[in-house]
Amino acid sequence: xxxxxxxxxxxxxxxxxxxxxxxxxxxxxxxxxxxxxxxxxxxxxxxxxxxxxxxxxxxxxxxxxxxxxxxxxxxxxxxxxxxxxxxxxxxxxxxxxxxxxxxxxxxxxxxxxxxxxxxxxxxxxxxxxxxxxxxxxxxxxxxxxxxxxxxxxxxxxxxxxxxxxxxxxxxxxxxxxxxxxxxxxxxxxxxxxxxxxxxxxxxxxxxxxxxxxxxxxxxxxxxxxxxxxxxxxxxxxxxxxxxxxxxxxxxxxxxxxxxxxxxxxxxxxxxxxxxxxxxxxxxxxxxxxxxxxxxxxxxxxxxxxxxxxxxxxxxxxxxxxxxxxxxxxxxxxxxxxxxxxxxxxxxxxxxxxxxxxxxxxxxxxxxxxxx
Numbered sequence: 001x002x003x004x005x006x007x008x009x010x011x012x013x014x015x016x017x018x019x020x021x022x023x024x025x026x027x028x029x030x031x032x033x034x035x036x037x038x039x040x041x042x043x044x045x046x047x048x049x050x051x052x053x054x055x056x057x058x059x060x061x062x063x064x065x066x067x068x069x070x071x072x073x074x075x076x077x078x079x080x081x082x083x084x085x086x087x088x089x090x091x092x093x094x095x096x097x098x099x100x101x102x103x104x105x106x107x108x109x110x111x112x113x114x115x116x117x118x119x120x121x122x123x124x125x126x127x128x129x130x131x132x133x134x135x136x137x138x139x140x141x142x143x144x145x146x147x148x149x150x151x152x153x154x155x156x157x158x159x160x161x162x163x164x165x166x167x168x169x170x171x172x173x174x175x176x177x178x179x180x181x182x183x184x185x186x187x188x189x190x191x192x193x194x195x196x197x198x199x200x201x202x203x204x205x206x207x208x209x210x211x212x213x214x215x216x217x218x219x220x221x222x223x224x225x226x227x228x229x230x231x232x233x234x235x236x237x238x239x240x241x242x243x244x245x246x247x248x249x250x251x252x253x254x255x256x257x258x259x260x261x262x263x264x265x266x267x268x269x270x271x272x273x274x275x276x277x278x279x280x281x282x283x284x285x286x287x288x289x290x291x292x293x294x295x296x297x298x299x300x301x302x303x304x305x306x307x308x309x310x311x312x313x314x315x316x317x318x319x320x321x322x323x324x325x326x327x328x329x330x331x332x333x334x335x336x337x338x339x340x341x342x343x344x345x346x347x348x349x350x351x352x353x354x355x356x357x358x359x360x361x362x363x364x365x366x367x368x369x370x371x
Contacts, residue, residue: 036056037054037056037057037061037069037070037071037072037075038054038055038056039052039053039054039055039061039068039069039072040052040053040055040203041068042202042203042204043204043205045062049066050062050066050067051203052067052068052069052203053072053202053203054072054074054075054203055201055202055203056072057072057074057075057077058074058200058201058203059072059073059074059075059200060072060073060203061073080137080138084117084136084137084138085136085137085138085139085140086118086120086132086134086136086138086139086140087139087140087142087150088120088122088132088139088140088141088142089142089143090141090142090143090146090224090259090261091142091143091144092124093122093123093124093131093261094124094125094126095122095123095124095125095126095127095128095262096121096122096123096126096260096261096262096263096264097120097121097122097123097132097259097260097261097262098120098121098122098257098259098260098261098262098266099118099119099120099121099139099153099158099257099258099259099260100118100119100158100162100255100257100258101117101118101119101155101158101159101160101161101162101163101255101258102115102116102117102118102119102135102158102159103116103159103162103252103307103310103311104116104310105250105251105252105273105307106251106252106253106303106306106307106310107249107250107251108248108249108250108251109242109248109249109250110247110248110249110250110273110275110278111247111248111278111279112248112250112273112275115135116135116155116159117135117136117137117138117155117158117159118135118136118137118138118139118153118155118158119134119135120132120133120134120135120136120139121133123262126262126263136155137154137155138152138153138154138155139152139153140152140153141153141220141224141259143224145223145224146223146224147223151216151219151220151223153216153217153220154184154216156184156186157184157215157216157217158217158258159311160184160185160186160187160190160215160311161215161217161258162255162258162308162311163190163191163308163311163312164185164190164191164213164215165255165256165258166253166255166304166305166307166308167191167308167338167339168335169191169193169213170212170213171212171213171214171215171217171218172212172213172214172215172218173214173215173216173218173219173222174197174208174212174214176197176199176201176202176204176206177206178199178202178204178206179199179201179202179204180201181199181200181201181202182214182216182219183197183199183200183214183216184200184214184215184216185197185213185214185215187312187313187314188312188314189213190213190215190312191213191312191339192213192340193211193212193213194211194212194213195207195208195210195211195212196208197214217258220258220259221258221259224259224261226258226259226260226261230265231254231256231265231266231267231268232265232266232267232268233267233268233269233289234267234268234269234286234287234288234289235289236269236286236287236288236289237288237289237290237291238272238284238286238288238290238291238292239291239292240272240274240284240291240292240293240294241294242293242294245274245275245276245283245284246275246276246277247274247275247276247277247278247279247280248274248275248278249272249273249274249275249284249293250272250273250274251270251271251272251291251293251298251303252270252271252272252303252307253270253271253300253303253304253305253306253307253308254266254267254268254269254270254271254287254300254304255304255307255308256268267287268287268289268300269287269288269289269290269291269300270287270288270289270291270298270300270303271286271287271288272284272285272286272287272288272291273285299332302332305332305333305334305338306319308339309338309339312339315339315341318341322345324347326347327347329347331345331347333345
């Protein structure tokens with residue numbers, strides 16, 4: 001039986017331009033004590049004190065000065081409801097399916113609700129209408145090639161898959177030898193290959209046979225027989241004046257889908273939503289190779305890098321605009337420096353050292369203002 005999801009109109013809710021992912025905002029909410037933590041001791045820390053782990057929320061539960069905490073670090077995160085979970089049979093959509101990690105825009109002047117999780121497109125017929133076009137917190141993937149119970153993909157799996165991919169690292173399917181859970185490397189570990197891993201399922205450390213980054217999605221891709229089609233640059237261009245869109249605009253960098261079954265390659269560039277009015281469907285909803293906003297041209301690589309940087313909690317408040325004092329040019333960190341904060345930077349044009357009082361990664365700013 002096919003699952004049909006109506007997109008409907010988005011509910012307006014006043015919000016300033018978003019700079020950090022929803023998970024950062026959720027940290028300020030009080031813990032949901034109805035979801036009692038299940039705290040157990042899982043071994044000793046390097047200082048000899050005992051380390052504690054919550055098996056229910058799969059998070060650290062060690063108190064500040066040692067001993068078990070009353071609630072773990074993830075007790076505040078709302079549980080995934082049935083409306084935020086999708087059961088997706090890939091064999092029912094011959095027109096193709098696509099799944100991406102969905103994160104907040106790098107620039108947002110709208111009153112639209114914030115999407116975060118797994119964005120799903122599904123078509124019954126190639127080139128036909130999208131029967132599913134929505135973001136979910138979890139997706140259970142079924143199909144003839146998959147286990148009978150399906151394979152679950154969480155929002156964090158998808159978001160960190162996006163960040164790791166954009167920063168140029170490969171991933172592999174890793175399972176914990178103690179509890180058998182598929183391993184996800186998060187935050188700093190999602191962009192730094194390593195051999196020793198911390199299992200979220202049981203809280204114990206385990207070594208892998210080689211240095212790498214773990215993500216359960218690699219197992220899903222292998223089981224689905226996903227084709228690897230390199231995205232093609234979009235041929236579309238757009239020049240926007242913010243005054244023409246009172247409902248606001250949203251800007252994302254494109255990122256490759258982790259499941260893509262269509263024979264047509266996806267487009268690469270800058271994705272733009274532009275709204276005439278609050279609550280309406282976007283007037284513009286396309287991926288472009290060239291985007292200019294109020295006369296300011298955006299670089300697709302910079303937008304894509306900033307989007308990935310914003311998903312990493314370890315980079316919060318460390319991605320800063322920085323100009324070279326010699327050439328006055330805006331600096332843009334690439335490679336390892338895009339996700340590894342350092343105190344000294346070098347201008348590529350003038351070989352001038354730039355120092356900052358705190359370690360920071362840098363990214364060229366979007367130099368225009370909300371209207």
